[in-house]
Amino acid sequence: MSGRASAGARRRRTRCRRCQACVRSECGECHFCKDMKKFGGPGRMKQSCLLRQCTAPVLPHTAVCLACGEAGKEDTVESEEEKFSLSLMECTICNEIIHPSCLKMSRSEGIINEEIPNCWECPKCHREGKTSKRRLDNGEVSRWKLTDDPPPSKKKSLDDALRTDSTKRKKEKEKMEVKKEEREKEKDPPQESGAKKKIKGAREKHLKKRVKPSSESPEPNGPTQSQDPSSSSSSAGLDQRWHQREKLERFKRMCQLLERARASSSSSSSSSGSESGSDSDPPSHPSSPSHRDQDQNREKDQNRDQEHERSRRLAELGFSASEDSEPDPEEERRSGRVRRTGPDKDPEQDEAEEEDHGVAARSLGLTAVPEGLNLPRRSQNGPEARNGRPRAASEKEIGANFGSNHRHRPARNRNRTGAAVSGARQSQSSTGSSSTNGTSGPLNTNLGPTRPKRSPPPAHVPPRPPQMERHLVRPPPPCPEPHRLPLNGGGQHSLTREHWIRIFQNLSQSQLSVCMSVCRTWSRWCCDQRLWRRIDLSRQRSITPPMLSSIIRRQPVSLDLGHTHISRKQLMWLISRLQGLLELRLSGCPWTSVSALCQSVCPCLRSLDLSHVEELKDSHLRELLAPPTNDTRSAPGRFQNVRELCLSGLQVTDAVSRLIVRYLPHLSKLDLSQCAHITDQSVHTLTHSPLRESLTHLSLAGCVRVTDQCVPLLRRCVSLRTLDLRFCGLVSSEAGQVHTLGPGPERRTLKNS
DNA sequence: TTAAACGTTCTC
DNA sequence: GAGAACGTTTAA
Ligand SMILES: [Zn+2]
Ligand SMILES: [Zn+2]
Ligand SMILES: [Zn+2]
Ligand SMILES: [Zn+2]
Numbered sequence: 001m002s003g004r005a006s007a008g009a010r011r012r013r014t015r016c017r018r019c020q021a022c023v024r025s026e027c028g029e030c031h032f033c034k035d036m037k038k039f040g041g042p043g044r045m046k047q048s049c050l051l052r053q054c055t056a057p058v059l060p061h062t063a064v065c066l067a068c069g070e071a072g073k074e075d076t077v078e079s080e081e082e083k084f085s086l087s088l089m090e091c092t093i094c095n096e097i098i099h100p101s102c103l104k105m106s107r108s109e110g111i112i113n114e115e116i117p118n119c120w121e122c123p124k125c126h127r128e129g130k131t132s133k134r135r136l137d138n139g140e141v142s143r144w145k146l147t148d149d150p151p152p153s154k155k156k157s158l159d160d161a162l163r164t165d166s167t168k169r170k171k172e173k174e175k176m177e178v179k180k181e182e183r184e185k186e187k188d189p190p191q192e193s194g195a196k197k198k199i200k201g202a203r204e205k206h207l208k209k210r211v212k213p214s215s216e217s218p219e220p221n222g223p224t225q226s227q228d229p230s231s232s233s234s235s236a237g238l239d240q241r242w243h244q245r246e247k248l249e250r251f252k253r254m255c256q257l258l259e260r261a262r263a264s265s266s267s268s269s270s271s272s273g274s275e276s277g278s279d280s281d282p283p284s285h286p287s288s289p290s291h292r293d294q295d296q297n298r299e300k301d302q303n304r305d306q307e308h309e310r311s312r313r314l315a316e317l318g319f320s321a322s323e324d325s326e327p328d329p330e331e332e333r334r335s336g337r338v339r340r341t342g343p344d345k346d347p348e349q350d351e352a353e354e355e356d357h358g359v360a361a362r363s364l365g366l367t368a369v370p371e372g373l374n375l376p377r378r379s380q381n382g383p384e385a386r387n388g389r390p391r392a393a394s395e396k397e398i399g400a401n402f403g404s405n406h407r408h409r410p411a412r413n414r415n416r417t418g419a420a421v422s423g424a425r426q427s428q429s430s431t432g433s434s435s436t437n438g439t440s441g442p443l444n445t446n447l448g449p450t451r452p453k454r455s456p457p458p459a460h461v462p463p464r465p466p467q468m469e470r471h472l473v474r475p476p477p478p479c480p481e482p483h484r485l486p487l488n489g490g491g492q493h494s495l496t497r498e499h500w501i502r503i504f505q506n507l508s509q510s511q512l513s514v515c516m517s518v519c520r521t522w523s524r525w526c527c528d529q530r531l532w533r534r535i536d537l538s539r540q541r542s543i544t545p546p547m548l549s550s551i552i553r554r555q556p557v558s559l560d561l562g563h564t565h566i567s568r569k570q571l572m573w574l575i576s577r578l579q580g581l582l583e584l585r586l587s588g589c590p591w592t593s594v595s596a597l598c599q600s601v602c603p604c605l606r607s608l609d610l611s612h613v614e615e616l617k618d619s620h621l622r623e624l625l626a627p628p629t630n631d632t633r634s635a636p637g638r639f640q641n642v643r644e645l646c647l648s649g650l651q652v653t654d655a656v657s658r659l660i661v662r663y664l665p666h667l668s669k670l671d672l673s674q675c676a677h678i679t680d681q682s683v684h685t686l687t688h689s690p691l692r693e694s695l696t697h698l699s700l701a702g703c704v705r706v707t708d709q710c711v712p713l714l715r716r717c718v719s720l721r722t723l724d725l726r727f728c729g730l731v732s733s734e735a736g737q738v739h740t741l742g743p744g745p746e747r748r749t750l751k752n753s
Numbered sequence: 754t755t756a757a758a759c760g761t762t763c764t765c
Numbered sequence: 766g767a768g769a770a771c772g773t774t775t776a777a
Contacts, residue, residue: 010760011774012758012759012760012773012774012775013759014757014758014759014774014775014776015757015758015775017776032758035769036757044769044770044771045758045768045769045770045771046757046758046759046770046771046772047757047758047759048757048758048759057759060774060775060776061775061776062775062776
């Protein structure tokens with residue numbers, strides 16, 4: 001406690017100045033930029049550009065070790081082990097910043113949060129049980145951070161073979177975990193604490209209300225926090241988190257149920273999202289075994305491919321990993337190292353951190369992602385104390401892991417005037433509460449089944465960024481560290497990283513995920529962006545925060561989120577972090593989510609698939625394609641570089657063709673298939689515009705109102721190579737003949753029916 | 754000193 | 766609960 005006391009205040013982090021986001025300039029167009037005085041705004045929001053959200057916030061330069069008073073000294077040594085020992089680590093629970101080497105206790109008990117530089121759950125807190133440990137149903141135990149929540153679930157199985165491996169691995173891991181747990185138990189109370197965190201259902205509510213006092217569990221900090229005068233307020237903070245977590249879990253459960261149901265009824269099941277697809281997962285759920293078998297059988301019977309594919313996808317992202325356990329850690333542990341979710345970290349570097357991606361993903365799962373978007377960082381906190389100032393109760397609150405969330409006391413505010421300041425700095429406590437301006441991370445929010453609420457489709461409202469931008473997601477490692485594979489014996493494998501990457505490039509995503517669980521080095525290497533150019537999460541029922549983080553880390557060029565339940569916020573969050581995205585598929589997603597694009601900036605986008613977007617109307621498309629009206633500076637339109645656009649299956653009218661002509665000057669491939677309201681008018685519009693020269697592919701298949709009259713018009717499209725007029729009832733077969741388009745060896749027209 | 758922007762609190 | 770506001774902290 002005493003230690004914790006100090007911890008009370010949490011140190012504010014600052015941008016790393018090195019990540020891609022930090023390096024870029026302000027966009028001048030996002031919500032926050034517009035608020036800046038330099039861009040003509042009032043300057044009241046004081047938030048950084050949405051496109052400049054640092055992915056790896058670091059401790060301030062002035063941070064020093066609580067024990068020795070010195071700054072981080074990792075630069076003075078070579079080995080990672082040493083670097084870690086001499087770097088400053090900030091505990092997410094007690095907020096203490098200390099050199100692991102200055103700790104009296106074994107630092108191997110600390111739990112490193114790979115997501116954030118210099119961030120861990122210190123051994124002290126861990127020992128005190130602040131950590132959450134969670135016992136899984138099957139008896140397996142694993143530890144979760146407060147933040148994370150969700151039970152581990154895994155996605156589907158990988159290929160059998162793969163699966164075997166993975167299973168094995170998991171078991172090993174589990175063992176490790178168990179050992180650890182045992183150790184922990186010895187020291188501490190019980191895992192219950194863990195349990196509490198997650199608590200389920202009803203309980204949570206209570207907790208919220210009451211500060212999670214002792215009743216629930218023996219929280220370590222129980223006592224401490226209690227003392228906080230503002231306990232109520234603090235509880236509020238907790239509440240929020242709890243609340244979120246609760247929601248998340250509930251949602252996941254629902255997904256699982258749905259999936260199962262669906263699976264059983266129809267074999268086709270797709271795996272569910274990472275979350276949902278828990279069944280297969282190893283680590284946890286007791287029931288899972290049987291399910292797994294069933295699944296397997298099913299797979300065989302049927303779409304095995306699909307299943308595989310799906311699992312593969314998930315796996316690829318490392319989701320699976322995330323959910324279950326962490327692979328690598330074992331190694332480290334064996335080696336006697338601290339457990340981290342990822343490899344080791346370097347203090348500031350982005351690179352270091354990411355090590356795992358795969359792993360990271362998992363770690364994500366484990367760590368912060370869930371709710372917190374923001375919190376990843378620390379949560380917590382303390383009350384007022386922050387910088388040096390101790391706040392009275394601070395420690396206590398912190399105590400709990402989730403406690404961490406506690407918010408501190410209320411007092412402060414009220415006076416900004418007065419008291420608050422008593423100290424020099426007040427406190428900033430931090431909590432990482434979820435909401436705040438930009439603070440959140442990948443959003444869990446959306447997970448909530450409730451997303452439908454946004455009734456008013458965004459009409460032209462000026463962009464309003466979601467406030468969740470700040471979650472930390474580690475940037476993809478520029479160059480995953482090791483160039484050679486370290487061998488147990490101490491030597492190195494003869495193949496270089498590049499060689500391995502080439503090998504990895506031939507693997508499926510599921511295989512890659514398996515590779516990621518092999519060792520930390522592979523885990524890092526497998527995060528190479530070259531291996532993840534395309535990420536397909538289509539039809540995943542839910543897109544989880546870990547998934548989002550994983551996506552960001554991999555910085556795909558092509559992303560398919562078709563038929564997913566991604567929320568608007570999630571999408572916005574993603575897009576703002578995928579500035580290099582060239583292809584985006586949102587087929588079958590609800591417009592309420594897709595509308596996020598209206599507030600995003602994606603200058604590079606070349607291909608956009610909006611087919612079958614639910615409730616997408618002309619006005620929406622206008623909002624999407626036209627530049628923000630309020631913007632005086634004439635903007636060219638968000639998607640001016642789009643070459644391919646798919647609007648298949650939408651209830652749009654000929655008005656959209658005018659929008660297309662006007663705002664998509666470089667369009668070469670247009671899919672208007674199954675748009676029942678499209679008529680020859682659209683064809684006329686398109687063929688009497690500059691697009692007549694750029695269009696190479698056009699599909700009007702299923703456009704029942706299109707007639708023979710469009711054929712002559714289409715001849716104006718000098719570059720047209722493929723024309724699809726199938727299922728156009730009013731187009732005669734003759735008219736649809738290839739030759740009608742005129743010369744051109746490569747041209748082909750599809751017409752039948 | 755200042756500009757930037759973090760994290761909490763206010764407001765609706 | 767989301768979003769706006771704002772005091773304070775950081776870096777320079
Ligand atoms: Zn901006
Ligand atoms: Zn940065
Ligand atoms: Zn020290
Ligand atoms: Zn601690």
